[in-house]
Amino acid sequence: MSQAIGWNNFVDTETQAEHRRLRLLERIFDPFSLRQLEGLGVEPGWQCLEVGAGAGSLARRMAELAGPGNVVATDLSLKFLDPLTELGVTVLRHDVTTDEAPGEFDLIHTRFVLDHLPGREDVIKRMASWLKPGGWLLLEIGTTMPELSSHPATRRSMAVLTRVMTERVGTAAEWGRTLPVPLEAAGLVDCAAEGSILPARGGEPLAHWLMNTTKLVEPHALATGLITREQLDEAFALYETPSFVDYTWMTVAARGRRP
Template sequence: MTQTIGWNDFVDTEAQVEYRRLTLLEQIFDPFTLRQLGSLDIQPGWKCLEVGAGAGSVARRMAELAGGENVVATDLSVKFLAPLADLGVTVLHHDVTADEAPGAFDLIHTRFVLDHLPDREGVIKRMVSWLKPGGWLLVEVGTTLPELSSHPQTRRSMEVLDRVLTERVGTATTWARTLPVPLEAAGLADCGAEGMIMPARGGEPLAEWLKNTTKLVEAHAVDTGLITREELDEAFALYETPTFLDYTWMTVAARGRRA
């Protein structure tokens, strides 16, 4: 059985190509995320935690709503988070699976993190313990939908992406489809969830992000014979073709409140 190595050992999280992937992620998914945050009616003075802050856009919005001095942004790689300090945000190198609580919070949010953690249910329970009474946990998790692909080669490339992430990182690529049950199991009240599927059109940001995400596994997949160079090149070309359209990624946002 292949031993998993974890996201930060699999991906160079400080490379410029990863920064490009993170900023694309923000461009694509922030509207959905900010709508979820808006529905919680964040007030000035709320203590807010962003777990896995990436390039910082969600923590920036939290600072606008709650005040920068009330926001903590954490990640295992904080290279891209330095500008948040100008807003008064506290930036911490922090491992959500092992480190002590960075405070007590009215809101904790995390996006595209839990699916990469082997003990994701345990991490949910840890974050729940960091909430103040009445505080909200909002989690966003992605799930691939290769079975909905409009072309055999993009389906193949996504199936290979799933397999490599599962075997090498420990990612659970379909776990999002269980939400909000894990939040209910952690004892949260008022739980609910919403899923969003967007069209990935060739040459547009989501297609570019899917291509760049698949590139994370490219060398390993080709070297180990999981996919041929020709198959992968065809999938990448489709992601750049304006007439190509796919619906193979869903984001699920789930929330729950500590009673």
């Protein structure tokens, strides 16, 4: 197995292509995320932390709900977060695995971050310790399910995506399916979880996002012989074909409250 090097060493997180992929991610997954956030009853004055803010949409919504001066948005790359600073949100370069707490919070949220981190259970415990009494930790984790693909080509390409992300980034593709147990192990209460599976229909946003995410591992996968150019092109063609539908990506949202 190749040594894992982490997300920011494997993906160039500051390219315009990555910005487009993040904006597409927001378009697809924000409705589910916003329902989770708003379900916790965020009010003006809540101190909120967005870990791994990406292109900034969820921190922006937190600012609308709680007030921009009450929101901290962190990431290892801040290239796409200048608009948040202009709103009055505090934007910090911060490593959730090692850096000190950036404050005390009523709500901490992170999406598609912990599944790529080593020691993710310890990171949950760290974030739980940053909560005020009664504060909420809300996690969203992605999990690939290539075995459910409706076509051999996309089954193969998603299996390769999962393998490369596991070996080179350190991603735990199935870890989200253990939630909310890790939140309970961190001492949180009122824990619950919900899964969402959307149809990836050819030519539509989720299919395009899955194709663009697979392109992140394309050079490594081709160079190491995990997949051929022809096999990958067949999968990409399906992601553009309106008659193709797949259900191979699940988002799990889990929440827990500090007693």
